[in-house]
Amino acid sequence: MLKEPQVALAAVRLGQQRVKQAIRSAQQQARDGGIEPEHVVETVLAELPKSATSLRYVLNATGVLLHTNLGRAPLSQAAVRALVTAAGTTDVELDLNSGHRGSRGAGAMAALLEAVPPAQAAHVVNNGAAALALAATALAQGREIVVARGEMVEIGDGFRLPDLLVSTGARLHEVGTTNRVHLEDYRAALGPDTGFILKVHPSNFVISGFTSSVPAAELSELGAPLVVDIGSGLLGPHPVLTEEPDATTALDHGADLVTASGDKLLGGPQAGLLLGSEELVHRLRRHPLARALRVDKLTLAALEATVRGPVTPTEHSLRQGQAELLRRAERITGVLAGAGIAATSRATSAAVGGGGAPGVELPSAAVVLPQRFAARLRGGDPPVLARVERGHCVLDLYALAADDESDLIQAILAVED
């Protein structure tokens, strides 16, 4: 049985053990009379999963560009190719010229430094939270982090930045009130125990009304090291998301260290970026904890390809016009009408999500179906995740690559009753 070509292919994909189990089970069914003996191969193939991972490819029709539950940014083809290349043995920490140990991920660091000219040095860890944890541990353990009360953020799934910072052995010195903080508040909090001043981007909420916060440029004048958590990972100013902080501007305004995520607006793999002064980055890199937060070769490869490579799928979505999205929605609606499915298209607004550009509405377009489609599409192949809005299943096209359109149509046709 294992020599049957398709079964042999499955064994390469899934491992012999798994395939043997399926063969035994199908043969037992044949003995019990449940299936005809000539259907054993067919049964084995039907029972085996398509892939060795339980993670599925999911079509994101939620209109949330960076959906944390869907793995945030989809990687560019360039990044996917880079990580596949790096998956074998690779020179991640070897200098092929000298034959000696090289600096780990030097290519990714060089790419970041080119993209963020005011940064003297860069270091990459597992994610944005790890970047903050490393900064707090190396620069403020047993000392104080001065932070505005209005910037004590919960980032999702119950995780709170203040708890993370305190868990490193640093103490928080909160300044200001929920809605307002002034330069004088920070100045009064500084003392011999200050590790650094932390400015956190309120990336998933907006406070409006009677508010005030202190810009990095003013905080940097106070004399204590200034760490800015920009959240989203934009390396430079963005033409559409003009309010979103970026690493270059934060450093130009005097930040000593910037922390950010790799899989938000940067559009790359999950990673935590640390950019800034040579001296601080060196201290982080040499801290024992750095080893525990180290990223693997796959992340480094994908990150370098993201920073140097072509426009990412995330950025591509941000550049698309609403008129084109509406045309796509109408085209899909037309195909569905041809198959007897009553769908409508309409303008809607999408969101950045995943901790970025809160309150910014991105002009988008959607295909609207009866609500019963939502659960069925989620259970389909590939699964499609939609929005349910006022009794309708809304398929927002903003985060969906144009290449995925035919898969979307097939998925809808497959679950139609």
Ligand SMILES: *Cc1c(COP(=O)(O)O)cnc(C)c1O
């Ligand atoms: C997202 C975010 C984090 C956490 O980053 P992860 O990469 O999810 O660990 C921290 N701070 C801010 C401001 C964020 O937006």
